[in-house]
Amino acid sequence: MVRNLLVRGMLAGLIAAALALVFAWIFGEPQVGAAIALEGHAGHAAHATEAAAEAVAAEPEPVSRGVQSTVGLATAVGVYGVAVGGVFALVFAFVYGRLGAFGARATSVLIALGAFVTVELVPFLKYPANPPAVGDPGTIGRRTVVYFALVLISVLLAVAALYVGRRLAPRYGNWNATLLALAGFLAAVVVVCLLMPVVDEVPAGFPAALLWKFRLASLGTQAVLWSGIGLAFGTLAERAFSPYRAPVSSSAV
Incomplete structure (x- = not known):
C-alpha cells in the first residue's frame, strides 16, 4: 500500500x-x-568604459x-x-x-x-x-542556511502543536484544543521570526x-x-x- x-x-x-x-x-x-x-x-552602467561594456555584452550566455x-x-x-x-x-x-x-x-x-x-x-x-x-551573491550561503533553518523550525513547531492539541483534546474538547494549539504555534512562530537574523538586500x-x-x-x-x-x-x-x-x-x- x-x-x-x-x-x-x-x-x-x-x-x-x-x-x-x-x-x-x-x-x-x-x-x-x-x-x-x-x-x-x-x-x-557599472563599467567604466564603453569597451568594457561591449566585452561583457559579447560574452555568450551558458543557457539562453x-x-x-x-x-x-x-x-x-x-x-x-x-x-x-x-x-x-x-x-x-x-x-x-x-x-x-x-x-x-x-x-x-x-x-x-x-x-x-x-x-x-x-x-x-x-x-x-x-x-x-536583488541580493548579494556573497551572502547566498548565509541566506540559504537561515532560510532552511526557519523551515525546519517551523515544521518542528507544527509537529509540536499537533502533539499538544492531541494531548489537550480529552480535557478541553477537539475544537478548543485545536485553537489552543494553533495559538501556541502562532506565538512561537512570531518569537522565532523576531529572533532570526534580518536579511534585507533590496538595492536602493x-x-x-x-x-x-x-x-x-x-x-x-x-x-x-x-x-x-x-x-x-x-x-x-x-x-x-x-x-x-x-x-x-x-x-x-
Missing part, C-alpha cells in the same frame, strides 16, 4: 507541478524578465533566457513537484487515521494546508523570495511594484502547487483505499 501511495503521490505532484508551471509562466516569468532587464542595465523560461522552468518545477509529491505520500501514509475520523480526501487537504503554512508561508513572511538583481531604487508582484507570484505558485497536490492526491488515495466491488450475481431458487 505504501508503494501504491508513493506512486500516486508522485503522479499528484506531477499534476500539481503542471498547474504551478502555468501559473508561474503567466504571472512570474514577466516579473523575472523585467528584473533581469534591470540587472543588465545596472551591470552595463528562452531555454530558462521554457524547458528549464518546466524541468525544475516538474522534478520539484514529483519529489514533493513522493514525500507528501509518505507523510500521508504515516498520518492517515491519526487525525481523527477524516477520510483520504480531507486528510490530504489538511496535510497540504499544513505543509503550505509551515514550509512556505512562515519562511516567506520572514525571508520572502527575491527576483534577479529597485521598483517596489516589481518586487511586490514577483513575491506574490512566487507565493501564488507555491499555493497552486500545494493545493494541486492536496486535491489530486486525495482523489487518488481515496480510490486506492476503496474496496473492490464484488460483481453482483443472482442465483435461481
